Amino acid sequence: MLISEIFYSIQGEGELTGVPSVFVRTSGCNLRCRWCDTKYASWNPQGDEMSVEEIVERVAAFPAAHVVLTGGEPMVAKGIHELAQRFREAGKHITIETAGTIAPEGIACDLASLSPKLGNSTPLEGEIAEGWRERHEKQRLQPEVLRAWIERHPFQLKFVVEQSSDVEEIEALLDRIGAPVPPHKVQLMPQGTDLQTIHGREESLIDLCKRRGYRYCHRLHIALFGNKRGT
Numbered sequence: 705m706l707i708s709e710i711f712y713s714i715q716g717e718g719e720l721t722g723v724p725s726v727f728v729r730t731s732g733c734n735l736r737c738r739w740c741d742t743k744y745a746s747w748n749p750q751g752d753e754m755s756v757e758e759i760v761e762r763v764a765a766f767p768a769a770h771v772v773l774t775g776g777e778p779m780v781a782k783g784i785h786e787l788a789q790r791f792r793e794a795g796k797h798i799t800i801e802t803a804g805t806i807a808p809e810g811i812a813c814d815l816a817s818l819s820p821k822l823g824n825s826t827p828l829e830g831e832i833a834e835g836w837r838e839r840h841e842k843q844r845l846q847p848e849v850l851r852a853w854i855e856r857h858p859f860q861l862k863f864v865v866e867q868s869s870d871v872e873e874i875e876a877l878l879d880r881i882g883a884p885v886p887p888h889k890v891q892l893m894p895q896g897t898d899l900q901t902i903h904g905r906e907e908s909l910i911d912l913c914k915r916r917g918y919r920y921c922h923r924l925h926i927a928l929f930g931n932k933r934g935t
């Protein structure tokens with residue numbers, strides 16, 4: 705498997721914010737989000753080839769019960785099912801951070817952190833190789849795949865929001881999923897990789913959450929460490 709990085713930190717987003725976790729970041733992605741903050745694992749996949757055994761040994765060196773499989777898009781990584789099963793056998797809590805474009809197909813998972821990509825994610829004309837913009841737009845939303853994850857695993861739906869009007873796209877997608885999604889399972893996260901940008905968007909998102917019953921999703925790791933690798 706091509707692995708971008710393995711590091712021990714705390715979870716910065718979602719229901720498990722603050723929980724010490726080992727992050728296994730696979731390299732490679734089937735999308736090209738305009739605002740992606742890990743382009744070294746998506747737009748320009750970098751890393752080292754590691755066997756499942758090597759990855760498991762690296763993770764075992766850290767005193768954490770929680771493992772986060774992230775990317776890029778971890779579900780496109782060859783061997784991801786075997787890796788997740790090994791963590792299950794080791795008694796780890798497994799979070800999979802995925803855009804929800806690829807079905808779970810029996811993968812071991814304790815929390816599916818689903819992050820469907822809204823229209824604000826589509827790269828602009830001229831900033832991406834030919835064909836990728838159209839490919840991204842075609843693949844970014846897969847309601848039937850999201851439904852499969854929701855029906856098979858504990859989940860959270862985490863949306864990157866740039867402006868209040870994005871909520872209309874979110875709620876249209878929730879209708880298309882066709883499975884019950886309690887409002888508190890919907891998390892609105894401000895798009896931004898610095899505190900100034902995040903603070904500029906948080907007030908409107910908090911207001912939306914109060915009116916709709918959604919959950920505000922802070923980016924704690926940005927507040928604590930800044931936007932840098934290994935955090």
